[in-house]
Amino acid sequence: MSGIGLFFGSDTGNTARAAxxxxxxxxxxxxxxxxVTDIARCNLRELEAYDKLxxxxxxxxxxxxxxxxxTLFPQMDTLNLSGKQVALFGxxxxxxxxxxxxxxxxxxxxKARERGAHLVGYWPTTGYDFLESRGVEDGKFMGLALDNDxxxxxxxxxIKAWVQQLVREFGLET
Ligand SMILES: Cc1cc2nc3c(=O)[nH]c(=O)nc-3n(C[C@H](O)[C@H](O)[C@H](O)COP(=O)(O)O)c2cc1C
Numbered sequence: 001m002s003g004i005g006l007f008f009g010s011d012t013g014n015t016a017r018a019a020x021x022x023x024x025x026x027x028x029x030x031x032x033x034x035x036v037t038d039i040a041r042c043n044l045r046e047l048e049a050y051d052k053l054x055x056x057x058x059x060x061x062x063x064x065x066x067x068x069x070x071t072l073f074p075q076m077d078t079l080n081l082s083g084k085q086v087a088l089f090g091x092x093x094x095x096x097x098x099x100x101x102x103x104x105x106x107x108x109x110x111k112a113r114e115r116g117a118h119l120v121g122y123w124p125t126t127g128y129d130f131l132e133s134r135g136v137e138d139g140k141f142m143g144l145a146l147d148n149d150x151x152x153x154x155x156x157x158x159i160k161a162w163v164q165q166l167v168r169e170f171g172l173e174t
Pocket of ligand 1: 009010011012013014015016058059060061062063064066091092093094097100101102103148149
């Protein structure tokens with residue numbers, strides 16, 4: 001499929017709202033480019049329909065996956081993501097959970113790569129205040145890190161810049 005599949009899980013709505021903002025940013029590049037799906041209402045097999053994927057993964061319960069990701073995570077072992085580009089974005093709380101900040105993007109990112117995906121959308125850690133994260137690799141977040149608990153005002157501009165980065169990395173420039 002030529003579009004981008006965005007799949008997210010969200011317990012308290014922050015990741016759902018970020019998914020909507022990301023979709024709106026891509027709409028300005030090409031209307032209808034991104035299809036958004038709440039994984040609470042899907043079979044993860046649907047991921048295989050897209051060559052370009054965006055996964056929205058908040059961290060919960062001190063370094064754990066959000067409830068729907070947690071339920072469906074074992075299904076990821078059956079997915080074939082070979083040749084697919086996968087970008088991650090995470091919601092977290094750097095003030096409340098500085099030792100496990102954004103761990104979930106690391107957990108899902110590592111699994112996606114194990115299933116054959118090529119990860120894109122890495123994001124600098126500058127401007128964030130945390131101690132440890134499984135979501136950091138080679139000094140960068142493995143995707144866009146958003147924090148609506150401590151810095152909600154930064155979310156729209158971070159999304160705008162990240163979508164511009166993804167347009168390049170997904171090869172969507174006209
Ligand atoms: C009990 C609890 C545990 C949490 N654990 C973490 C954590 O370990 N790391 C982190 O970065 N954020 C953690 N958070 C913050 C959530 O990820 C954050 O509030 C996020 O915006 C929730 O996204 P959602 O509304 O899409 O579910 C935790 C929040 C709660 C209430």
